[in-house]
Amino acid sequence: MRNSGYRTLWRWHFYAALFVMPLLIVLAVTGTLYCFKPQIEPLLYPHRLIVAPEARPRIAEERLLRNAAAALPPGATPSSAHVDNDPAHSAEFVFRLPSGDRESVYVNPYSGEILGTLSVEGRFMQVVRMLHRKLLLGKPGELLMELAACWTLVMIGTGVALWWPRRGVRVRMRDLFWPNAAMSGRALWKSVHAVLGIWLAVGALAFIVTGLPWTGSWGKQFKALATSVNLGSPPGAWGGLALHSQAPGADKSAVRAAAGPTTDKADAGEHHAMKMSAHMDSMPGMVMDDMPLSNVPWAVGAVPVPHAPAHGAAEPLPLGRIVAQLREMGLDDGYDIAFPRGSDGVYTVSYFPDDPQNERTLYLDQYTGAVLKDIRYRDYGAVAKAVSYGTSLHMGRYFGLANQIVCTLISLGLAAMAVTGFAMWWQRRPAGALGAPNREQGAPPMRAWKTALVLLAIVFPLMGVTLIAVWLFDRAMFGRRPRRIAERSDGANA
Structure with missing residues (x-):
C-alpha cells in the first residue's frame, strides 16, 4: 500500500x-x-514581399492604393493597409472581393508596379495559424x-x-x-x-x-470577466468614450451644454467625449476582433466597432494624411490601418509590436483626423498586461x-x-x-x-x-x- x-x-x-x-x-x-513566420514568409513569397531599395522617394499611399485596386476585379473594396517603411519591403493592401474572400495586393513603393496578390485565407502561414x-x-x-x-x-x-x-x-x-x-x-x-x-x-x-486567453470559448468569457472587474480592457473601451466619425460643421453646442463645466482644460476633450458616448451606438455584433486586421492586442479585442450617424457631405481624409499624422504621433511603421466602414466609420489603427509595452490602438475621425481614442499598454488592466506579455513570449517575439x-x-x-x-x-x-x-x-x-x-x-x-x-x-x-x-x-x- x-x-x-x-x-x-x-x-x-x-x-x-x-x-x-x-x-x-x-x-x-x-x-x-x-x-518563424518573419523568416519563412519572405522565403515563400520573395517576389511579392521583397523589393530592391531605391534612392528615390516612395510613392504616395493614395497612388499605391489606386494601383492596387486597379489590379483586382470591379467591386473589390479596400479593407486595410499594412504600413511598413522598411526600404526592402513592398506595400501591402488588403481588399474584400465581391465573393467575400480577402485578397492581399503587393505594390512596389518606388515604381507603383503590381508585384502580385495572395489570398489572405489561403497563404501558407494563415493556414498554419x-x-x-x-x-x-x-x-x-x-x-x-x-x-x-x-x-x-x-x-x-x-x-x-x-x-x-x-x-x-x-x-x-x-x-x-x-x-x-x-x-x-x-x-x-x-x-x-x-x-x-x-x-x-x-x-x-x-x-x-x-x-x-486567446481561445474562442473560454478565452472570450475570460476576457469579458477581466474587463467587468477592470482588469482587462481599459476604462471606456466598452462605451465610456465616444467612438464615432463626425463630419466638420456638425452642431456640437447641445453636446457642450450637456457635458457641463470642466475644471481642467486638458481634460475638456475627453469629458466631452464621455458625454457624447451616451448617444452613440456601436455597430451591432462588431468588435475589434472582427475587424480586417492581421493582429489585434488581446486587451482591445472585445472593444465595440465605432458607429454613429454621419453629418454633411465632407470628403474623408486620404490615407497619406492619416499615415503622416500617425508618424507625428510616434507610429512610424509596422502597424495596420482598417479603412472606415461607410460614411460613419473611422480609421482604426492596430499596432502589435514585439514589446507589449508599445502596443497601441487608435480611432481617428475619417473627416478631420481627430483622435477619438488612443489606447496604450499603460491603460490596460493588470490581467491584460500579463496576457500581453504572455502572448509575446508564446509567439516567440519578445x-x-x-x-x-x-x-x-x-x-x-x-x-x-x-x-x-x-x-x-x-x-x-x-x-x-x-x-x-x-x-x-x-x-x-x-x-x-x-x-x-x-x-x-x-x-x-x-x-x-x-x-x-x-x-x-x-x-x-x-x-x-x-x-x-x-x-x-x-x-x-x-
Whole structure:
C-alpha cells in the first residue's frame, strides 16, 4: 500500500494523453512554423514581399492604393493597409472581393508596379495559424483545441506525480533528471519520457496558460470577466468614450451644454467625449476582433466597432494624411490601418509590436483626423498586461531569435513526448485491447486530486463536461471487470 494511488494517477495520465498527444503534435509543428513566420514568409513569397531599395522617394499611399485596386476585379473594396517603411519591403493592401474572400495586393513603393496578390485565407502561414487554432474545422475545431489545452493540464499534473520518487523506492538523483542509457526496451523509453517530461513541464504549463486567453470559448468569457472587474480592457473601451466619425460643421453646442463645466482644460476633450458616448451606438455584433486586421492586442479585442450617424457631405481624409499624422504621433511603421466602414466609420489603427509595452490602438475621425481614442499598454488592466506579455513570449517575439529557439525546443520536446509515450503504450498494450492501466484495488480517497479536478472543471466548464464523460465511459466499459482478470493484467503490466 506504500505506492497506493500510483495506478489511479497513471490511469488518468493515460486517458489525458490518449486525447491530447495527437493534437499536441499538431500544436507543436504548427506553433514552431508560425513562430518563424518573419523568416519563412519572405522565403515563400520573395517576389511579392521583397523589393530592391531605391534612392528615390516612395510613392504616395493614395497612388499605391489606386494601383492596387486597379489590379483586382470591379467591386473589390479596400479593407486595410499594412504600413511598413522598411526600404526592402513592398506595400501591402488588403481588399474584400465581391465573393467575400480577402485578397492581399503587393505594390512596389518606388515604381507603383503590381508585384502580385495572395489570398489572405489561403497563404501558407494563415493556414498554419488556423490549423494551430482550430484544425481548419471552424468552431468545432476551436473547441477541440481548447479541450486539448485543458486536458494537457491534467497530463502535466499527473505526469509530475508519477515522476515523483515513491516512498520506499531508492532512486539516484541523476536518473530523475537524465535518461538512464543502461536500460533497454520499455524501461529506456520510460526513462526518456519521464526525464523529458519533467524538463518540459514548466514550459508546457507556460504555453497552456498563455494560449488559453486567446481561445474562442473560454478565452472570450475570460476576457469579458477581466474587463467587468477592470482588469482587462481599459476604462471606456466598452462605451465610456465616444467612438464615432463626425463630419466638420456638425452642431456640437447641445453636446457642450450637456457635458457641463470642466475644471481642467486638458481634460475638456475627453469629458466631452464621455458625454457624447451616451448617444452613440456601436455597430451591432462588431468588435475589434472582427475587424480586417492581421493582429489585434488581446486587451482591445472585445472593444465595440465605432458607429454613429454621419453629418454633411465632407470628403474623408486620404490615407497619406492619416499615415503622416500617425508618424507625428510616434507610429512610424509596422502597424495596420482598417479603412472606415461607410460614411460613419473611422480609421482604426492596430499596432502589435514585439514589446507589449508599445502596443497601441487608435480611432481617428475619417473627416478631420481627430483622435477619438488612443489606447496604450499603460491603460490596460493588470490581467491584460500579463496576457500581453504572455502572448509575446508564446509567439516567440519578445526577445528575438532566442525566444523563437526556446519556443521551438519546448514545442518539439512536447512532440517527442508524444512519440515516447506512444512507444511505451505500444510495447505494453495487450493484443486487441486499449491497454489502459487497470483500476486500482482499494485505492485511497485521493481527496486533493479529486478537488483539483473539480476546480479545473469549474474554471473550464467545457473540460468539466468531458471529464464527466470520460468517468462515465470508464465506469461503463471497465467498472465491472472480474478481480482475477485485473490481477492477471496487473502482473503482465508489471
